[in-house]
Amino acid sequence: MVKDKVILTDCDGVLLDWEYAFSQWMGRHGYVAKDTTQYSIDKRYDMDRPFSKKLVRMFNESAAIRKVPPLRDAIKYVKKLHEEHGYVFHAITSLSNDTYAQHLRTKNLIELFGPTAFEKYVYLDCGADKDEALHEYRNSECFWIEDKLENAECGIAMGLNSVLMAHNYNIDTSLLRVNNWKEIYHMITDQV
Numbered sequence: 001m002v003k004d005k006v007i008l009t010d011c012d013g014v015l016l017d018w019e020y021a022f023s024q025w026m027g028r029h030g031y032v033a034k035d036t037t038q039y040s041i042d043k044r045y046d047m048d049r050p051f052s053k054k055l056v057r058m059f060n061e062s063a064a065i066r067k068v069p070p071l072r073d074a075i076k077y078v079k080k081l082h083e084e085h086g087y088v089f090h091a092i093t094s095l096s097n098d099t100y101a102q103h104l105r106t107k108n109l110i111e112l113f114g115p116t117a118f119e120k121y122v123y124l125d126c127g128a129d130k131d132e133a134l135h136e137y138r139n140s141e142c143f144w145i146e147d148k149l150e151n152a153e154c155g156i157a158m159g160l161n162s163v164l165m166a167h168n169y170n171i172d173t174s175l176l177r178v179n180n181w182k183e184i185y186h187m188i189t190d191q192v
Contacts, residue, residue, distance in 0.1 A: 005085075005086050005087045005088060006087070006088055006089075006090060006119070006137075006140075006142050007081065007087050007088070007089050007090070007142065007143045007145065007188070008089075008090050008092055008134070008137060008142050008143065008144045008145070008155075008160065009089055009090070009091055009092070009144075009145040009146075010091075010092060010093060010130075010145060010146045010147060010148070010151065011091055011093040011095070011105065011109070012068075012093065012095075012147070013071065013147030013148070013165060013167060014071060014074075014145050014146060014147050014165045015070065015071055015074045015078065015091075015109070015112075015113070016068040016069065016070060016071055016074075016108070016109075016112075017068065017069045017070065017071045017072075018068055019167075020069065021059075021064060021065075021067070021068040021069065022041075022056070022059055025059050025062070025064050026045065026055070026059075029055075031045055031047075031055075032045075033045055034046040036168060037168040037169060038169060039148070039167075039169035039170070040052070041053070041055065041056055053126075053127065056126060056127070057096065057126045060095050060096045060098075060101055060126050061096050061098045061100070061101045063104065065095070065101055065104045065105055065108065066104040066105075066107055066108050067108065068108055070112050071165070072179075072180045072181065073180045073181050073182055074112075074113075074181050075112055075113060076181070076182075077180075077181035077182055077184065077185040078113050078117055078181060079113060079114065079117065080185060081185060081188065081189075082113075082114070082116065082117040083114075085188075085189060087188070088116075088117065088118070088119040089113075089117055089118045089119065090118070090119060090120040090121075090122065091109065091118055091120070091121045091122065092122040092124070092130055092133045092134070093105065093121075093122070093123060093124065094124045094125065094126060094127055094128045094129075094130065095123055095124070095126065096123070096125060096126050097123070097124075097125045097126075102121070102123045105121075105123070106121055109121075129150070129151070129154070130146075130151045130154060131154050131158075134154060134155055134158045134160065135158065137158065137160060138158045138159055139158070139159035140159065140160065141159060141160065141161055142160050142161065143160070143161045143163060143184070143187075143188060144160040144161065144162045144163070145163050145165060145184060146162060146163070146164060146165070147164065147165045147167055147170060148170070149164065149170050149173055149175070152164045152175055153175070156175070162175060162176070163176050163177075163178055163184060163187070164176060164177045164178070165177075165178060166178060166179045
């Protein structure tokens, strides 16, 4: 069954520039990235993996999550898809199980994209896989916009139209990659 006018989307690295906000937060705490091509924070900052996971959770549950800036041209084209073409978005994000962090993320998305663009918010624990959350949309052929290769591949396995937002850390793939929301906008509206 196709979910008409529903676009599934990750938040960090897709709608929001989490990488920029996190690097600013890390800098304020005395950390500097060593290899920005790495997805894993432990490799990016050359630190112990358990400690890096703790820092990511601390950031995701901090007040800083309320003001993560938009990624590239996300605001313009998400609004166009919603306001001019009637699409609604379901955010599926591995942020935190903390309800206060979830509330701050929701406020951030509403402030950036408006009060009606997002119909649903699915919050998973920090770093959690999205398999279970995507299962609800299995074989729906919904567009699934993601930046993490494993989650995009999961979407394909579930019968979704996975699109990978291009970053340095997801270059080595044959999956469909886009540089911005303008490309997604034309991909979706040119099909209609």
